[in-house]
Amino acid sequence: MDFLKHILDIENSMLTIYSYQMSYIEFIGTSLGLISVWLATKANIHTWTTGIINVIAFFIIYYQVQLYSDMFLQVFFLLSSFFGIFQWFRTKPEKEDKKISSLNARYTMFLLACVVILTALLGIFMSQIHLIFPSFFTKAAAYPYLDALTTILSVFATFLMAYKRIECWA
Helix, strand or coil: CHHHHHHHCCCCEEEEECCEEEEHHHHHHHHHHHHHHHHHHCCCCHHHHHHHHHHHHHHHHHHHCCCHHHHHHHHHHHHHHHHHHHHHHHCCCCCCCCCCECCCHHHHHHHHHHHHHHHHHHHHHHHHHHHHCCCCCCCCCCCHHHHHHHHHHHHHHHHHHHCCEHHHHC
């Protein structure tokens, strides 16, 4: 059990890269994330299994550094991964691949308004989460609004990518 605690604690450095101390859990998460992306380019179903381990690792990391919005984002990515496995087993590749397209200006403005509103709401919640659930979150969230913004943008980007919209890259 002490070995597992040692591996999961971000304070325990595995290696140093240009004076950056990388923990074991960060190395595991990052390595499997890169492998997952590479497997996705090969349309290999193990992109999902390596991705699942990646999101679990980063869930643990984000909890330790009080980036709670990003921690919850990992839950979204975990559920997306299970959905991806289900979809890949369930469906056969389409004969005609859907083309990448762009959003119209009106829909883009609507999505931007949603991002602003949802970021504010999530930021408010995350700035208070240690008061609402003190037994789980003993420390206040680090950068609750910036963390909320990156979380909301990641969710929107995931859906835009699923629908092959070029704006997912922005």
